[in-house]
Amino acid sequence: MKDAQPTRPSLAALMIVLTAVTGLVEAVSLLALGPVFTAMQTGNVLFLAFGVAREGNLPALPSAVSLLAFVLGAVGGARLESVAEARGWRWMGIGLYAEAALVVAAAATGWDLVPRYGGPTARHMVVTALLATAMGFRNVTSMRVDLPGVPTTLVTRSMTALVGGSALGRDAAFGYGTSGWVRRGLAVLAMFAGGLAGALLVRAGWTVGELLLPAAVVVSSAALAHRRLPRLHTA
Incomplete structure (x- = not known):
C-alpha cells in the first residue's frame, strides 16, 4: 500500500522549480533543436504520426529519437529508484542526480552549437536524446x-x-474550498515562466549549451536540496 506522500512547502517548492525547468528545456528542444519535445511526449507521438504521413513538414526522425531516449530514461529511472528504495536510500535523489548529470552532458555536448529550427543535425539530435533521457x-x-x-x-x-476546483468549477473532487489551487496555479505559472525564459534566451542568440546551462545549474541544485526533504518511499 502506498504511503501518504509529504506535501510540506519545501517539497512543493522543489517540484514547482522543476516544472519551470521543464518549460525552459522544452523551449530549447522545440525552438533550438527541433521541432521536437523532450518531456511532453504526447507532442512527439503526434509529430511522429505527422512525419510518417509526410504532412506538415515535420521530420519523423527527431521525434522517434526523443521517444526512444525517453523510454530508456524512464526504464533506467524506474530500475534505479527501485534499487535505491530497496536499499533504504533516498530514491528521489537518485533520479535528480541522474537527471542533473544528463542535462549537464547535454549542455556540454551543445556548448558551441548554434540553435536550429528545422532539419536538426546529428549533434542536435544527440542533445535531444540526452534531454529526453533526463x-x-x-x-x-x-x-x-x-x-x-x-x-x-x-x-x-x-x-x-x-x-475544476475554482469558484467556477466548484468540484470538490478537485479540491474546491481548499488551498490546492495555489499550488496548481503556481505550477502553470512556472511552466510559462520557464518557457518564456527559454524563448527569450533563444531570441538573444545563445548557443544550445548556454541555453541549457541554467537548467543544469537548477537541477543540480535541486539534487543537492533533496537531502533536506523527508524520505519518500512506496513500501
Whole structure:
C-alpha cells in the first residue's frame, strides 16, 4: 500500500522549480533543436504520426529519437529508484542526480552549437536524446512523488484541476474550498515562466549549451536540496 506522500512547502517548492525547468528545456528542444519535445511526449507521438504521413513538414526522425531516449530514461529511472528504495536510500535523489548529470552532458555536448529550427543535425539530435533521457528520469521521479497538481512535465491536469476546483468549477473532487489551487496555479505559472525564459534566451542568440546551462545549474541544485526533504518511499 502506498504511503501518504509529504506535501510540506519545501517539497512543493522543489517540484514547482522543476516544472519551470521543464518549460525552459522544452523551449530549447522545440525552438533550438527541433521541432521536437523532450518531456511532453504526447507532442512527439503526434509529430511522429505527422512525419510518417509526410504532412506538415515535420521530420519523423527527431521525434522517434526523443521517444526512444525517453523510454530508456524512464526504464533506467524506474530500475534505479527501485534499487535505491530497496536499499533504504533516498530514491528521489537518485533520479535528480541522474537527471542533473544528463542535462549537464547535454549542455556540454551543445556548448558551441548554434540553435536550429528545422532539419536538426546529428549533434542536435544527440542533445535531444540526452534531454529526453533526463526527462524520462524526471517523469519517474515526479510520478513517485505524486504531488497533487504538480506533475512537473505537463500542466494540462494542473489546469483542469485548477479550473475544476475554482469558484467556477466548484468540484470538490478537485479540491474546491481548499488551498490546492495555489499550488496548481503556481505550477502553470512556472511552466510559462520557464518557457518564456527559454524563448527569450533563444531570441538573444545563445548557443544550445548556454541555453541549457541554467537548467543544469537548477537541477543540480535541486539534487543537492533533496537531502533536506523527508524520505519518500512506496513500501
